[in-house]
Amino acid sequence: MSDSVQRDSAVLVHFVLKLEDGSTAESTRNNGKPALFRLGDGSLSDGLEAQLVGLRVGDKTSFPLAPDAAFGQTSPDLIQYFSRRDFVAAGEPEIGAIMLFTAMDGSEMPGVIREISGDSITVDFNHPLSGQTVHFEVEVLEIDPDLEAPDANTVS
Incomplete structure (x- = not known):
């Protein structure tokens, strides 16, 4: 030691x-x-x-x-846009909510719902303190x- x-x-x-x-x-x-x-x-x-x-x-x-x-640093590449229909199974998202998303490799990533506009939902995958x-x-x-x-x- x-x-x-x-x-x-x-x-x-x-x-x-x-x-x-x-x-x-x-x-x-x-x-x-x-x-x-x-x-x-x-x-x-x-x-x-x-x-x-x-x-x-x-x-x-x-x-x-x-x-x-x-x-x-905050990376614009980690901000993604989804369709509202992508959330049908998870229910209606709320701005500021943190949700788990499954990546292509099967791993889970937390994302923060940043904006909901019509059929578009903006999700930020940057660390919340980035x-x-x-x-x-x-x-x-x-x-x-x-x-x-x-x-x-x-x-x-």
């Missing part, structure tokens, strides 16, 4: 993710359940990982991440935590 976060560490953290207007988009403190991330597995942006590397247990830090270092600078507050709780159940024969 390392005494600081490395590029391949698993790290247990509490974090608060805030938008530029100061509103909280997500917080592990609200539900009292810290998040476990593994650096290098592709689940975190390179920018976020770079901020975590070198931190130690007990460290608290806050930092902004520009769109390119966080959730990416194009935004976000602010993280992070507290490192554990580095490479033991994820195995404790051995019943171990005496403490």
Whole structure:
């Protein structure tokens, strides 16, 4: 176990993710359940990982991440137009609703209903926080935590 976060560490953290207007988009403190991330597995942006590397247990830090270092820029290629008849089985969509769509490869992708105009429905497949600078507050709780159940024969 390392005494600081490395590029391949698993790290247990509490974090608060805030938008530029100061509103909280997500917080592990609200539900009292810290998040476990593994650096290098592709689940975190390179920018976020770079901020975590070198931190130690007990460290608290806050930092902004520009769109390119966080959730990416908004891509017009990820805005798609559908016909209302494509939604017959799912029911009438509402603006702002997040729906799951099945991609050609069978995977599911969330899309946000952005506009309904006549027979046309606009769906945005960009990450909801794309194009935004976000602010993280992070507290490192554990580095490479033991994820195995404790051995019943171990005496403490």
